Amino acid sequence: MFTPEILFGLPILNKKLIKFSSPLAKSTDDQKPISDNWILESSNQKNEQDLKLQKKIISSITSYINEIDKLSIDDHVFRNPNVSTSDLAAKLGVPTSHIVYLFKYHSKISFSEYRTLSRINDSINLINKGFLKNNTLEALAYKTGFASYNPFFSAFKKVTALSPQDYLKLNKTTIED
Structure with a gap:
């Protein structure tokens, strides 16, 4: 290489x-990192x-x-x-x-965990902006970089402690019309 x-x-x-x-x-x-996934001072060997x-x-x-x-x-x-x-x-x-x-x-997390977390945060933003009014959860999974719905579902549940459907039910009133 x-x-x-x-x-x-x-x-x-x-x-x-x-x-x-x-x-x-x-x-x-002098500014703080945008997300809290980062450690500025590393003491690892x-x-x-x-x-x-x-x-x-x-x-x-x-x-x-x-x-x-x-x-x-x-x-x-x-x-x-x-x-x-x-x-x-x-x-x-x-x-x-x-x-x-x-x-x-x-x-604080590996690259693959950071990538997954970023994708889930992206999917939550899209949900809140009304992406699912004209699209399916499977389309959301593909749009945010997942290979299929199953890894999206598992990652969503791991990150939010809710399934995508449960997230939708709980946040129906806050999602933009």
Whole structure:
């Protein structure tokens, strides 16, 4: 596998990474992450390679986290059923190792759990906006990135403690007309 340095050259990679270490990015580092799935200070034992990577990106951790959350919430990247850490890295213009590092040391949940949680939150937002007035729960599952209704049902129940049907019944009065 090729690294971005090999594929694009170090100057091009450095230009892409500059947005995370620019003065604007540093001012956002004082902000709290959008979601509470993240840990800003990691005390886990790291191997030598991870320690080297940490030194490179430590000042940009919050920027990375906020950009990942924005991709999830605003750009709905997890609607793609095959989205991976490599896809997130490509969207952000950073090496995949940076994204893997974030989920390994600065996330309370794994990448796959984060992806599932993002999809369920997306489905709840769509339900509340009236998506099910003209669509089925199965269409909702596909729209939010699930391969079929069964994994959607299981994930929805795991995250909300309710089946999608029970969620609809309980929230019928709050769903937009």
